[in-house]
Amino acid sequence: MPRAGLTQARVVDVAIALVDERGLAALTLAAVAQRCGVAAPSLYKHVSNIADLRTLVxxxxxxxxxxxxxxxxxxxxxxxxxxxxxxxxxxxxxxxxxxxxxxxxxxxxxxxxxxxxxxxxxxxxxxxxxxxxxxxxxxxxxxxxxxxxxxxxxxxxxxxxxxxxxxxxxxxxxxxxxxxxxxxx
Amino acid sequence: MPRAGLTQARVVDVAIALVDERGLAALTLAAVAQRCGVAAPSLYKHVSNIADLRTLVxxxxxxxxxxxxxxxxxxxxxxxxxxxxxxxxxxxxxxxxxxxxxxxxxxxxxxxxxxxxxxxxxxxxxxxxxxxxxxxxxxxxxxxxxxxxxxxxxxxxxxxxxxxxxxxxxxxxxxxxxxxxxxxx
DNA sequence: AGGGTTAGCTATTGCGATTAGCATAAAAGC
DNA sequence: GCTTTTATGCTAATCGCAATAGCTAACCCT
CATH class of the missing domain: 1.10.357.10 (Tetracycline Repressor, domain 2)
Incomplete structure (x- = not known):
């Protein structure tokens, strides 16, 4: 099982793209994970929680x-x-x-x-x-x-x-x- | 089991009080139901869903x-x-x-x-x-x-x-x- | 090659929204 | 007053998302 090569910066990139396309309310860990091609819990290796992701954005x-x-x-x-x-x-x-x-x-x-x-x-x-x-x-x-x-x-x-x-x-x-x-x- | 005597207007009253006290993000059907002394699904007799409640507020x-x-x-x-x-x-x-x-x-x-x-x-x-x-x-x-x-x-x-x-x-x-x-x- | 670290996974829990279907209080009709 | 109807509230169950625990395998360094 190959790695997706995520970093915090890339997660934030994806989050911003998501916000641009579907609005701030659509910013969920589940949606970001899907776009990253990763299971949702994996994101916790890069952001501490959803509030943290919102802050980073x-x-x-x-x-x-x-x-x-x-x-x-x-x-x-x-x-x-x-x-x-x-x-x-x-x-x-x-x-x-x-x-x-x-x-x-x-x-x-x-x-x-x-x-x-x-x-x-x-x-x-x-x-x-x-x-x-x-x-x-x-x-x-x-x-x-x-x-x-x-x-x-x-x-x-x-x-x-x-x-x-x-x-x-x-x-x-x-x-x-x-x-x-x-x-x- | 006596009725709570809810109406749409009363639900909105409670929702607004909740918003005043705990902020807009705290406006959930679960919280409103609790304050009304009623189970959450009961609120659907008075509002069609959470978006509707937000609109009414x-x-x-x-x-x-x-x-x-x-x-x-x-x-x-x-x-x-x-x-x-x-x-x-x-x-x-x-x-x-x-x-x-x-x-x-x-x-x-x-x-x-x-x-x-x-x-x-x-x-x-x-x-x-x-x-x-x-x-x-x-x-x-x-x-x-x-x-x-x-x-x-x-x-x-x-x-x-x-x-x-x-x-x-x-x-x-x-x-x-x-x-x-x-x-x- | 081997050992530690790290990124990802699955399984699971908890919470809120929502739906379905049931029971009974209240209102309306006679 | 009694029946019929309507409406209100309930429990049970599902779904989606956040979050945690614990496992495994990839990567890095020597």
């Missing part, structure tokens, strides 16, 4: 998205960088709507997510740096940015907008709305 | 929230009404954080939710009426309002904001941000 998504955001702001600054960041956030979600549901909403409070969560926060902070906001104003600005970007993304990913008609325009407007609240540069 | 929450929103704008108009509406939305969520997760994000597309969903939409439209926006602008405005209010509420309900310090101030700012994008009255 979440971390992956968070990291992947952070990478996209970092790329989006590189070489840009000011309003240009912020707009690019917000578009990259939305783009990630429209490209992988099901994955977004796997991303933790409060990464900073869960040890497994903390590192990846802080990295994303740093990227956002970097984009806002040119404004030189003091501590409380920076916090409000980051919160507002998250509200907009997460609100839009989660509604869109869940099909909450009804007709997709003119969604790009709506997104453009909320970005302008946000930028308008930042002191002029 | 979602409809309840949607209706309840719509009621709060309607109350919040009654007797007000213009920016006052909109701000009151948005605060009422957030207040509902902070008072019943777990319930919010039971509310459908795209009510208009699911027959069971459509009626309650349209009612909520009407309330929001009513608040925006004084601006006399034309069709496309009204759509953008409603979307933006939902993005803000849902983004904030879902982040807060999920503990996504870290320190709750200054959250009221943040919310006030995003409301002002939204109102500023509406043409002056």
């Amino acid at each position: 979440g971390v992956r998504v968070l990291q992947e998205m952070t990478g996209e955001l970092a790329t989006a702001i590189s070489g840009r600054s000011g309003a240009d960088a912020v707009a690019s960041l917000m578009w990259a956030y939305r783009d990630y979600v429209t490209e992988h709507p099901a994955r977004y549901a796997a991303m933790p909403v409060d990464p900073l409070h869960q040890p497994q997510f903390a590192k990846a969560g802080w990295r994303m926060l740093e990227v956002i902070q970097a984009a806002l740096r040119p404004w030189g906001l003091d501590e409380p104003n920076l916090i409000h600005a980051i919160r507002a940015a998250r509200v907009i970007v997460h609100g839009f993304a989660s509604l869109e990913a869940a099909g909450g907008f009804g007709l997709p008609h003119g969604l790009d325009e709506t997104f453009e407007r909320v970005i302008r709305m946000f930028l308008a609240t930042l002191p002029e540069l | 979602g409809v309840r929450v949607l209706q309840e929230m719509t009621g709060e929103l309607a109350t919040a704008i009654s007797g007000r108009s213009g920016a006052d009404a909109v701000a009151s509406l948005m605060w009422a939305y957030r207040d509902y969520v902070t008072e019943h954080p777990a319930r919010y997760a039971a509310m459908p994000v795209d009510p208009l597309h699911q027959p069971q939710f459509a009626k309650a969903g349209w009612r909520m939409l009407e309330v929001i439209q009513a608040a925006l009426r004084p601006w006399g926006l034309d069709e496309p602008n009204l759509i953008h405005a409603i979307r933006a309002a939902r993005v803000i209010v849902h983004g904030f509420a879902s982040l807060e309900a999920a503990g996504g904001f870290g320190l709750p310090h200054g959250l009221d101030e943040t919310f006030e700012r995003v409301i002002r941000m939204f109102l500023a994008t509406l043409p002056e009255l």
Whole structure:
């Protein structure tokens, strides 16, 4: 009986593919095992349980998205960088709507997510740096940015907008709305 | 063996209490049955299955929230009404954080939710009426309002904001941000 | 080649959802 | 009031998924 050559990373790959295709609710150990060509209990050699697998998927998504955001702001600054960041956030979600549901909403409070969560926060902070906001104003600005970007993304990913008609325009407007609240540069 | 006197409405009451206390993930037929003092299969006399129960809970929450929103704008108009509406939305969520997760994000597309969903939409439209926006602008405005209010509420309900310090101030700012994008009255 | 480690397997348990079929309480008809 | 009907709750049983225990064989290293 030959080995399947699984690793934790491969299991997570398969899990993400499954989520992409059938939604987050379809992420079960049984389904992942089947796709890996392995019996379900075998997966326990690579992940400790289903909660662990979900966490690993979440971390992956968070990291992947952070990478996209970092790329989006590189070489840009000011309003240009912020707009690019917000578009990259939305783009990630429209490209992988099901994955977004796997991303933790409060990464900073869960040890497994903390590192990846802080990295994303740093990227956002970097984009806002040119404004030189003091501590409380920076916090409000980051919160507002998250509200907009997460609100839009989660509604869109869940099909909450009804007709997709003119969604790009709506997104453009909320970005302008946000930028308008930042002191002029 | 005396009857428990269950009705669909009572089952939903119990389900909501369960969600409030232990979170949406704890909503199982087994747990509801136990709280009703009844064997699990007995619940099938009142709901068709677990998905049905979840839907019924979602409809309840949607209706309840719509009621709060309607109350919040009654007797007000213009920016006052909109701000009151948005605060009422957030207040509902902070008072019943777990319930919010039971509310459908795209009510208009699911027959069971459509009626309650349209009612909520009407309330929001009513608040925006004084601006006399034309069709496309009204759509953008409603979307933006939902993005803000849902983004904030879902982040807060999920503990996504870290320190709750200054959250009221943040919310006030995003409301002002939204109102500023509406043409002056 | 041999010994330890590791990846996979089968068997089993437990829990929740769901269905089938039974019994009786409650309501409706006479 | 008594019968008939309906509806509510029950037990028993099945299915799917998570999880654990214990076995075996593949891989790695010397």
